[in-house]
Amino acid sequence: xKGAIKVIIRIMGEGQYHVPEALCDQLKEVDNRIVxxxxxxxxxxxxxxxxxxxxxxxxxxxxxxxxxxxxxxIIVPPENMSFKEVKDIFKESEI
Amino acid sequence: xxxxxxxxxxxxxxxxxxxNRMEDPRETLDYSYEKQLELLQNVKRGVAEVTSSKKRLQLxxxxxxxxxxxxEGQAKDSIVANREDLARLALERxxxxxxxxxxxxxxxxxxxxxxxxxxxxxxxxxxxxxxxxTRKESIKAExxxxxxxxxxxxxxxxxxxxxxxxxxxxxxxENKKEEMKAxxxxxxxxxxxxxxxxxxxxxxxxxxxxxxxxxxxxxxxxELSMLKTEVGxxxxxxxxxxxxxxx
Numbered sequence: 449x450k451g452a453i454k455v456i457i458r459i460m461g462e463g464q465y466h467v468p469e470a471l472c473d474q475l476k477e478v479d480n481r482i483v484x485x486x487x488x489x490x491x492x493x494x495x496x497x498x499x500x501x502x503x504x505x506x507x508x509x510x511x512x513x514x515x516x517x518x519x520x521x522i523i524v525p526p527e528n529m530s531f532k533e534v535k536d537i538f539k540e541s542e543i
Numbered sequence: 544x545x546x547x548x549x550x551x552x553x554x555x556x557x558x559x560x561x562x563n564r565m566e567d568p569r570e571t572l573d574y575s576y577e578k579q580l581e582l583l584q585n586v587k588r589g590v591a592e593v594t595s596s597k598k599r600l601q602l603x604x605x606x607x608x609x610x611x612x613x614x615e616g617q618a619k620d621s622i623v624a625n626r627e628d629l630a631r632l633a634l635e636r637x638x639x640x641x642x643x644x645x646x647x648x649x650x651x652x653x654x655x656x657x658x659x660x661x662x663x664x665x666x667x668x669x670x671x672x673x674x675x676x677t678r679k680e681s682i683k684a685e686x687x688x689x690x691x692x693x694x695x696x697x698x699x700x701x702x703x704x705x706x707x708x709x710x711x712x713x714x715x716x717e718n719k720k721e722e723m724k725a726x727x728x729x730x731x732x733x734x735x736x737x738x739x740x741x742x743x744x745x746x747x748x749x750x751x752x753x754x755x756x757x758x759x760x761x762x763x764x765x766e767l768s769m770l771k772t773e774v775g776x777x778x779x780x781x782x783x784x785x786x787x788x789x790x
Contacts, residue, residue, distance in 0.1 A: 458704065460550065461660050461712045463667060479545035486546070514670040517678075517701035523550040526712070528656065533715075537549050 456518055457505055461526035464518060465509030475501060475522065486538055491531040502527045557707035558700065568692045572679040575699050579672045582706055582713075586665040589713045590658060596723040597654045603730055604647045611640050617750045624757040633750050643730060650723065657716055664709045675702050 454469045478501045485494040502524065512518060525534065614637040621629035675698060682694045 458708060460708050461664065461715075463663075475547070476545070479547050482546050483544075514667050515674050517671050517674060517698055517705070519697075519701050519704055522547050523554055524547060525550050526715075528653065534546065537546075537553065 455521045456512065457509065457522045457524060458520040459502055459505060459524045459526070461528075464512035464520055465505055466512060467505060467509040471504065471508050472522065474504070475524075486531075486534055494531060494534070498525070498529070499527060553711070554704055554707045557710060558703040567688050568695045569683050569688055571695055571699055572682060572691075575702065576672070576676060576679055579668070579675065579702065579706060582709060583665065583669055583672060585713055586661060586668065586709060589716045590661045590665065592720050593654055593658045593661060593716050596720050596727075597651055597658065599727050600647050600651055600654070600723060603727055604644055604651075607640050607644050607647070607730075611637050611644070614640070614750075617754065620754050621750070624754065624761075626753070626757065629750055629753055646726075650726070654719070654723070657719065661712060661716060664712055668705055668709050671702055671705055 455467050455472050456464055457467050457475075458464045478497055482494060482497050485497065505524065614633045618630045618633040618637070621627070621633060678698050682691055682698070686694060
């Protein structure tokens, strides 16, 4: 397990985690689902996916120590991000 | 493009603002450090602002609770006075206030979380800033401008990401503050407009006026009937009454 720890994920507003790479594939799937949910305007399921994703990172990841200054591989939005904020980000990046 | 990639872009655009600024990369170190200190100050202020929006909402909640209590009393008085219409009105108003209180409770819980997170972020950032400060001095001492570039990119990018994250959290706190301010003002306006009665003003609302009319009316009625009894039954009763009060 220790050898598998490779990737650094930042949960915005919360901090960074070392996570096993295997989790990343799972995260990518969730990311894809989130995109569809945002397009469909399905706020409830979006929230569920996001919370599930974040708790998964917390559970399987190891907190990066405060004194370490590292660049993240993946950036995950804050857990309390509103649906409107997400939609705005999707809109802005299309322009 | 997924959400993670978009979040990365948001962070990156913030980072680039710091990184691309300086001719001599070593200056980037100092500039970044300056920005870090500034940000730490801003986070402290942000925490204080979140705390004060929370306090404002709690104060309004207390006011609303007083109004709710008063409306409950009015509803009871109205029932005693046999005025179901007034009681209904009081209860309807109470219901609207209870909903406001529920909304405030949810907001306060959210603000508390935000407060807590900002405090943790501040602590984390300040540890990193301290590490960065030491590292920056050693980079400046040991490397030429050209050599410094690589080292600088590593440490500056890392801390810039942290700064961008904290900066965005602050922006969100700021937005929330504005939202809360608007909410508090809306409740104030409702109270002023009399839709929700304002207790601080002390003036009587319409239910109060109706109830006091009823009380006055019944006072008059009871005095009238007392007078009637006195006049009708002659002096005996009044004498007895006097005796009672003297004892």
